[in-house]
Amino acid sequence: MFTHRKRLAAAAGALTLGAVLGLTGATPATAGDGRNISPGSTVCTDLVRSDRGIYIYGYATVATTASPIWSVRTSATAGGPETEILRLPTQEPISTNLSWSGTLFYRVCVVQATTVTARGVKIRVNVPPIGNPVYGVGPHTATLGAGGSFCGEFGVAQARATGTSTVPVRWTAPVQNGDGEHLRTIDLGTSTAVNRVLSLGADEIASVCVQNTATSTATLSFDLVAAG
């Protein structure tokens, strides 16, 4: 359950996020946000590189005592063979971290193994400062049931949004300012692929969202990278 205390924490996190972005222009954390994640769906963040493991928090709220599974996968290289190092059934990972000395790439997935739809999913992944983090490596990925949506990625200035899906889905790019306030939403259309450069103003931060408007499950990925 998303308590008032957590809302305050989330708001504080958004402010911190904005402050960090304003200073560095870099992605300060790996994040993914989903809605209406139906049974059988899986949503995954992009990769984060760390020398010292990761912290995880968020929620995957379902109206049942069963829990979605938080799955953490690692690889020695970006896009290389993965090992699943954690399967944690919970609706809310609290103070959860995986510690390991050695450079690895991590991604966090929520596997919707329950029989009811998860209304909201929030995934946040952080690396301790001594972990020499590199965030935002590669795309977000998902197997998304009909009606589900999933958002992630961070982009500033000129950013190229790319994505592919096995069925037509609706692509959008919400834009917020450094304080986390929503400014506008860029419509990227409904299709099986998207590839568009977003021109963002100063203090504007974009992400990518996908909504499965089809009647069948979509297997998809999306990314947002600096447009060279």
Add this chain to the structure above:
Amino acid sequence: MVPRKRLPAVAAGALVLGGLLALGGAGAATADSGQNLKPGSTVCTGRIQSATGVTVRGSVTRNTASAMWIVRVSDTATGPATELFRTATGPVTFQLASTEVVPPVPGNFYFQACITQLGPLATNYTLSINPRPAS
């Protein structure tokens, strides 16, 4: 050093653990359970050996206790252990459901599970660690 107040729980756990080890031998599952685990107290299982990671589960008394669950790993049965995984359960979510933890690199490691009581009231608890079935 084990504080005096934890000794009864540790002793009870050792009896259970000893029984399981006697049945299963080193490297088999270990389990622990006890009553009246005081706030701030920590209890740990013995170490088990596994090349496939471990499955950990446990519980504390519903609505009275929060807990931190920790898995440590070491290269040898008695050598220094480092923390591999930790997660907390709150006063409402009182169970650690069956959780699989695997080191990021292959190898035959030793694992130990611990629970630290974070809530304001003493609690009953269960804690078990088993080799994870090979996938």
